[in-house]
Amino acid sequence: MVRRLLKGFPPAETRGPYTGIHTNGDKGLIDDGSDRITFVDEKIEFFHFHPTCQAETITSVSSSFTVVPNMITEAEEEMLMKEVEPHLKRLKYEFDHWDDAIHGFREIERSRWSQQVSSILGRIRTTAFPDSCQQLPQTHVLDLAKSGVIKPHVDSVRFCGNIISGLCLLSDAVMRLRHVELKDQVVDVLVKRRSLYIMRDEARYNFTHEILGEEESFFCGEAVERGRRVSVISRNQPTEESPVDSATQS
Numbered sequence: 001m002v003r004r005l006l007k008g009f010p011p012a013e014t015r016g017p018y019t020g021i022h023t024n025g026d027k028g029l030i031d032d033g034s035d036r037i038t039f040v041d042e043k044i045e046f047f048h049f050h051p052t053c054q055a056e057t058i059t060s061v062s063s064s065f066t067v068v069p070n071m072i073t074e075a076e077e078e079m080l081m082k083e084v085e086p087h088l089k090r091l092k093y094e095f096d097h098w099d100d101a102i103h104g105f106r107e108i109e110r111s112r113w114s115q116q117v118s119s120i121l122g123r124i125r126t127t128a129f130p131d132s133c134q135q136l137p138q139t140h141v142l143d144l145a146k147s148g149v150i151k152p153h154v155d156s157v158r159f160c161g162n163i164i165s166g167l168c169l170l171s172d173a174v175m176r177l178r179h180v181e182l183k184d185q186v187v188d189v190l191v192k193r194r195s196l197y198i199m200r201d202e203a204r205y206n207f208t209h210e211i212l213g214e215e216e217s218f219f220c221g222e223a224v225e226r227g228r229r230v231s232v233i234s235r236n237q238p239t240e241e242s243p244v245d246s247a248t249q250s
């Protein structure tokens with residue numbers, strides 16, 4: 001699944017306009033009167049813009065990448081793990097292919113959940129996706145061993161639309177974003193245990209993302225202890241406006 005999702009990257013001119021969830025730059029929750037509650041994060045706390053970053057990078061990443069700390073409680077994390085663990089445990093971590101985008105992982109996809117977990121996932125989906133958006137029915141659960149890494153990649157535009165959300169379980173981690181053309185434009189994002197990240201539009205298409213290995217896990221110079229990490233990832237369907245994956249077009 002993950003390997004299918006990681007291939008391909010569209011040229012800039014084929015990418016659609018920005019259509020993500022907008023934030024107003026303040027901290028806190030925005031209640032717009034609908035069922036959706038938009039969390040506006042304290043960006044400064046989760047983003048480390050490397051000194052070479054241009055103002056454009058700061059604006060672009062700040063407006064298209066959101067971190068919601070403590071999206072779930074410890075009890076909810078336990079509930080989620082209890083539900084996925086038996087399925088993950090049947091699989092072995094894959095370590096052998098060093099050139100693959102991901103090393104030291106096992107993964108499942110699920111669309112059927114207990115009522116309690118469905119309600120947690122529903123909350124996540126309401127936070128991450130606009131009502132109008134067609135979500136992929138399957139939730140992707142990616143279990144990264146303590147020594148596992150996810151190398152820089154852009155998720156395939158063929159299988160996934162403009163929004164990717166990830167709920168982080170069991171361990172803090174550092175996600176690194178790097179502009180696909182301007183390689184010195186690097187932003188580290190602290191994705192803490194039980195937080196939700198939402199990556200959309202510019203962050204999703206114009207930057208590679210990776211999860212740093214345990215030896216490289218530093219945020220603003222401070223070591224971030226990386227253990228086994230499980231992410232629960234939701235995505236939306238590509239639409240007609242989605243960029244075309246020229247690399248996989250026949």
Ligand SMILES: O=C(O)CCC(=O)C(=O)O
Pocket residue numbers: 002005006142150155166209210211231233
């Ligand atoms: O584990 C994560 O949060 C990131 C997963 C990822 O990079 C992917 O599925 O493309």
